[in-house]
Amino acid sequence: MDHSSSIITQVARSEEENATCPEEGTAAVSSSKKPRGRGIFRSLFCCLCSREADAPPVNNNAPLLVEENGTLTKVPTKPLLPQIKSKDSGKICVVIDLDETLVHSSFKPVNNADFIIPVEIDGTVHQVYVLKRPHVDEFLKRMGELFECVLFTASLSKYADPVSDLLDKWGAFRGRLFRESCVFHRGNYVKDLSRLGRDLHKVIIIDNSPASYVFHPDNAVPVASWFDDMSDTELLDLIPFFERLSKVDDIYDILKQQRTTS
Template sequence: MCCCLVQSELDDDANNPKSICAKATLDSEENTDNHIVTTPHDNIPRLLGPIHRLDTGKKCLVLDLDETLVHSSFRAVAGADFVIPVQIEDVVHFVYVAKRPGVDEFLIEMAKHYEIVIYTASLNKYADPLLDLLDPQKTIRYRLFRESCAFYEGNYVKDLSVLDRDLSSTIIIDNSPNSYLFHPENAIDCSSFIDDPRDRELDQIGSFLTGIKDAKDVRGICHQWRDWPVINPIEEEDRNERR
């Protein structure tokens, strides 16, 4: 569902980042015919529809799912927020999902300032029902799954250039550097969330995103999120313009 996991790895998934994945029988790594590209920026379709009237003037916030907003496991987890049934080869498996602390508030608050897009390497048979539960307020405007990723040098890469959004106003949040291989200057490199109830990283990221929502160009300032508000890239941008 998120990356690719063969049957023999299922018993070892609980503490492995991005471990809840489809088995090879669901989506073979050797068959990439359904993926958009095998090299960056080939002639490929635009993935997003028109900007909703409520998102006019907002920047585009692209969010990863697994280990960024949630952590999922095939193993039963006490206190899981959601349990998602997924059918694999006529057998129903249950995926136990823990939400990253603060994710509910994060989605609601960010939707006030950004057009929210989920872009995940997970399969939609797992991610779609999960997102229905994760986002009851319908803050997410678009959902993109594995088939929308670029398969490049063995990685599922999220190619922001095919979203049909201005790259100067597009931010991706992802725990995997391979996911934003084509656009590292647009990335907020969050840590991997597994099961730490003390994790409050989304609070820091949300505060930073609110602070830069009016930035003229997000490229090159996203990496400063950990230093916010001690370092304010908007104030630095204004000072540079006055010089």
């Protein structure tokens, strides 16, 4: 999530006078004239607005650092995920981002929207138009068969939860984590994988934005940001790789090989 993390990349161009703040992958675009209501939309969708001095640290629930004998150690906190279910015992935990990874959403009306989600903001209901990335259905179905999948987004649950209800027909997501589970770090909402309560040797994050996994880059499978290219095949192309990956005991060697060959 190196630049921004909101659900929307081009929200502002229609209703917010060119102010954009994408979910997890594109830099926030500042406008010389601050749009009316911009803060409302940013509060719902923006994961990073590093150019805005008032970027809200919604939750800084990271493990506290304390010094013991000259070294910094983490104070344990309650894991973000419950104990793993018996049916998923031994499986790799795959953390999957939502916006610009699986879907693209906008306040601007889209004729071919897969979903239209009503979201209440300050007493007013706004329609969010959601496009599904090509092959997301095949991807999620297969991933749910192979892994303990967890949705982890920097968007607020009032938007991301209903999108996930419609998107995940197969119950692939064993858990869902939203903005309050992120760590606000240097202007970004970061997904700290060490707080999941899973062995990091068996945790992978799929995300379009590197800043979202800046604490654990060796656990990441990066994907290109997606907006509206209906010829995109990235999710489909990833399935054979994850089928092979599902059989390993330690993800680090495989992911390192993947990075060096790609």
